[in-house]
Amino acid sequence: MIGYTVRRLGQAVIVLLGLTVLVFALEHMIPGSLARAILGSRASPGAIAAFDRVNGLDRSVVSQYWTFLSHVLHGNLGYSYRLNQSVDSLVVHELPNDLILVGIALLLALGIAIPLGICQAARRNRAFDHLTTGVSFLLYSMPSYWLGLLLVAGLAIGVHVFPPEAPQATSPAGVLADPRALVLPVITLTLVNIALFGRYMRSAAVDTLAQDYVRVARAKGLPERAVLTRHVLRNSLMPVVTLLGLSLPAVLTTGLVVEYVFNFPGLGLTYFNAAVNADYPLELGITVIVGIATVLGSLLADLAYAVLDPRVRYG
Amino acid sequence: MAEVETLHISAESPGEDPASASAPEVVPAVARRRSFAAGFVENRTGVVGLGIVVAIGVFCFLGPLVYHSDQIHANIALTNLAPGRGHPLGTDANGFDILGRLMVGGQSALEISLAVALMATCFGALWGAVSGFTGGVIDAIMMRIVDVVIAVPAIFLLIYLATVFRPTVPLLIVVLSLLSWLGPARLVRGETLSLRTREFVDAVRAAGGRSSRIVGRHIIPNALGTISVNATFQVADAIIILATLSFLGFGLPPPAVSWGGMLSQGTTYLLDGYWWEVYPAGLIVMVTVVAFNFIGDGLRDTLDARLRER
Secondary structure (H helix, E strand, O other): OHHHHHHHHHHHHHHHHHHHHHHHHHHOOOOOOHHHHHHOOOOOHHHHHHHHHHOOOOOOHHHHHHHHHHHHHOOOOOEEOOOOEEHHHHHHHHHHHHHHHHHHHHHHHHHHHHHHHHHHHHOOOOHHHHHHHHHHHHHHOOOHHHHHHHHHHHHHHHOOOOOOOOOOOOOHHHHHOOHHHHHHHHHHHHHHHHHHHHHHHHHHHHHHHOOHHHHHHHHOOOOHHHHHHHHHHHHHHHHHHHHHHHOHHHHHHHHHHHHHHHOOOOHHHHHHHHHHOOOHHHHHHHHHHHHHHHHHHHHHHHHHHHHHOHHHHHO | OHHHHHHHHHHHOOOOOHHHOOOOOOOOHHHHOOOHHHHHHHOHHHHHHHHHHHHHHHHHHOHHHHOOOOOOOOOHHHOOOOOEOOEOOOEOOOOOEHHHHHHHHHHHHHHHHHHHHHHHHHHHHHHHHHHHHHOHHHHHHHHHHHHHHHHOOHHHHHHHHHHHOOOOHHHHHHHHHHHHOHHHHHHHHHHHHHHOOOHHHHHHHHOOOOHHHHHHHHHHHHHHHHHHHHHHHHHHHHHHHHHHHHHOOOOOOOOOOOHHHHHHHHHOOHHHOOHHHOHHHHHHHHHHHHHHHHHHHHHHHHHHHHHHHO
16 A cells, blocks of 8 residues: 555656646746736836846746746745735635535535435436436536526526525635525536536446345345445445546536636636736636646545555555 | 546446447347447437437538528627517627527537547547557656646636637647547557557567557557547537637637627526527537537447447
């Protein structure tokens, strides 16, 4: 296990370094220069030279990358000139809101998708299975904003049950203080994730049900409910652990879109606004955070899998 | 999203129930030799999906030849007209005919997504095959590169690049392909790892075949089934991500028409009850994506059935 962990950690470190190289390259892809993009097209050559000197942009690429890397390692993700605020302070301020939205939606989605997948597998090819598979197929094929808009049209405009907009407070406590406004964004994100996890859960449970130990459990007279909870559930959860770690990019993508649709005060919306305002440092700072989260997610998933399934660490 | 689709295949294909595939338990000798196309035709979902895709293709590319509408000049005398005579699906806020607009918007959506699926699949398959076949340090480096690009969700990179560069059709194709080849690369690498230990590869090697010949003539053709299933899902993914990008306002700039852009503009009028500016665009995206996913599922089931027959 130790060997596997060390190897996997080493991989993650290499990928994180690669990520910083990628983001550094993206920053240097800006046509003209960063100084020109920030100071504007009428900035004097003197002002540009001064900006380059202060930010070290007149030094060699290697030395600039080195500075960038050391900044990232010290938690300095750059400075948003439009908002006149450091990117890390923005992230610290808004990440809790995202954790609330994504966290609730993921918990709900898993809480529904796991039993649903097992029920589908247990009643395979019957009406219940066909119906739920069909619905999840439809959800899976929907752009998330389209689902959000349908919910707004139905539940906010058609019948006025929930407000069409997410909580507009900026603090996590304020967001939680307005649970009714949280309903539609959470439902949208939850439905998309149920479709994502439900498909895997169903096929994992179908696989498990075909195993010999399930036949043995049934043969020794275990009630079907016990077979499903004790044997099928546990063994079908493993692919979902991996999926949960790997699905982070998809979840964050949906999060960005949902935040845009419902005007939710999170990092996704901030990223969108940064893009609209051509606030490159903010965009890249958030990109680094998102990338780190993804790498850590897949690392944790692999390690959890190794703990759950001994075949992985000795393989 | 691409990597999720990839996972979906590897996670579901072994366990997919035999009943959903069209193969009977006992396969007669004649049936065993039937072509892939014949197997696919027996698969209902796949055929339905193909039918829908063909219909949408005809609608988008041949429709404008029959149904003429001006999609270049805004006409404020015709804004927000409800469906009726002359405009079966009404008009939008700039007086453009919605039905005609759906056709034109579909052209770029289909062109870009098909091109992306093709480019991403070819490049990804080659990358994965070379990586898996070579092994060792080169494999490790090649796969870490995949890990790095996969670490940043495509939509974030796309939005960033759309703010830095002005989106055009070729640029969108290139950028989307650069972000979509990772799934196929991982998938084909996995396939290659199992293929390269097979006897026929040893045979080619013993006969003096070079590595490039083994990869190009033997490994890739043998992984072609998996690759083509994935390519279909890639089209569906590309349509979704493209529609999302234009919905957010980072797609092709006007006068280009896109389904996502139509939806985004129509959303403004959701409260006014101008349903014809919202639902047709949303529905056509959904139906197109469902259709490509149907084809992918159908191809996969046919492929699974054939593998079982062997």
